[in-house]
Amino acid sequence: xxxxxxxxxxxxxxxxxxxxxxxxxxxxxxxxxxxxxxxxxxxxxxxxxxxxxxxxxxxxxxxxxxxxxxxxxxxxxxxxxxxxxxxxxxxxxxxxxxxxxxxxxxxxxxxxxxxxxxxxxxxxxxxxxxxxxxxxxxxxxxxxxxxxxxxxxxxxxxxxxxxxxxxxxxxxxxxxxxxxxxxxxxxxxxxxxxxxxxxxxxxxxxxxxxxxxxxxxxxxxxxx
Numbered sequence: 001x002x003x004x005x006x007x008x009x010x011x012x013x014x015x016x017x018x019x020x021x022x023x024x025x026x027x028x029x030x031x032x033x034x035x036x037x038x039x040x041x042x043x044x045x046x047x048x049x050x051x052x053x054x055x056x057x058x059x060x061x062x063x064x065x066x067x068x069x070x071x072x073x074x075x076x077x078x079x080x081x082x083x084x085x086x087x088x089x090x091x092x093x094x095x096x097x098x099x100x101x102x103x104x105x106x107x108x109x110x111x112x113x114x115x116x117x118x119x120x121x122x123x124x125x126x127x128x129x130x131x132x133x134x135x136x137x138x139x140x141x142x143x144x145x146x147x148x149x150x151x152x153x154x155x156x157x158x159x160x161x162x163x164x165x166x167x168x169x170x171x172x173x174x175x176x177x178x179x180x181x182x183x184x185x186x187x188x189x190x191x192x193x194x195x196x197x198x199x200x201x202x203x204x205x206x207x208x209x210x211x212x213x214x215x216x217x218x219x220x221x222x223x224x
Contacts, residue, residue, distance in 0.1 A: 001040050005158030013044040013104030015166015015197075015208055019061040022049040023212035026058040044104025058212060065167070065206045068174045069102035076106065078132045085178050092126040099175040103206065106133060106157075107171035109140045111179065115153045124155030138165065140172045144181045151191045163194030170206045173199035 001021050003014040022038050025031050031038060036051040036058075050062040072079040077100040079087065084100035089108075099109045108127060112118070118141055127139040136157040143151040152172050154165040169190040176182040188199045197210040 001042050003042075005156070006160065007158040009158045010043070011105060011158070013042055013167055015063065015065065015103070015168075015170060016164050016210070017166075018042065018047055018049065018063055019166065019208075019210055019212040022051055022061045022063075023058040023214070026051055026053070027214070042104070060209065060211045062207060062209045063166075065103055065170050065208050067204060068170070068201065068206055069104075070100075070178075072100065075100050075102040076134055077108075077137075078134065083178075085175075089130070089132065091130060092123060099178060100137075101171040101174050103167040103170045103174075105167055106135060106137045107140060107168055108133065108137045109142060109172055109175035111142050111144060111175075111181070113143065115141045115143045115151055118153065120153060120155050120161045124161060128155060128157045138168055138171075140165070140168045140175075142172050142176070144176065145191075147182050148186060149189045149191065150176055150182075153193065164192045164197070166197060166208055166210065169197040170199050170201075170208055174201050174206060177201050 003011045003017045005011055018040055021040055036053055038049045040047050048064045051058045052060045070083045072084055077084055086097050086099060088095050089098045096110045101107045128136050138157050139155045141153045145151055150172055154168040156162050156165055172190055173188040177184045182188050184201050190197045190199055200207040
């Protein structure tokens with residue numbers, strides 16, 4: 001699987017996209033009907049999906065997203081410490097406390113009291129292109145509802161605000177555990193404008209579970 005952002009740049013990973021690919025290959029018969037475990041090769045490595053099937057169609061996918069990356073050099077982020085957790089960062093004239101995580105692509109998570117009122121069209125590009133993130137960054141703005149539920153909006157590098165981001169939901173759950181809002185090993189529901197995802201962060205990996213639906217089918221003509 002390869003994924004491209006709205007600006008034409010290639011993304012290394014896409015959590016929502018990989019669930020859709022899993023549904024596509026199953027529903028189209030590209031894997032045997034009794035094979036509900038699918039592996040998909042991405043620029044961030046091979047990911048394993050467990051599909052939930054009903055009436056011959058994949059309805060949802062549980063994805064082993066691999067271990068969360070917290071080393072600043074590997075995210076990448078320009079930070080001298082071992083891990084960038086709850087660190088003040090000045091963006092657009094305001095100080096935000098941020099946590100940096102990579103889920104195969106770089107994420108910057110900041111916890112706020114109100115996500116709905118944020119002007120992401122103005123704020124998002126300042127985070128995305130901040131010099132501390134040499135490869136740009138996806139930014140999640142998160143409100144803690146309780147110790148098992150988070151509300152999130154996301155500004156994706158190369159695409160702007162999107163209604164959902166699977167790797168962003170994973171990064172958000174990881175950051176919530178690292179900052180003491182949630183507990184590692186628990187199922188954490190992340191509420192996005194496009195729907196809910198359930199994330200479990202463990203010592204070894206991050207598990208993402210969410211639905212996959214066919215929206216439409218058609219043909220596209222591409223001129224050379």
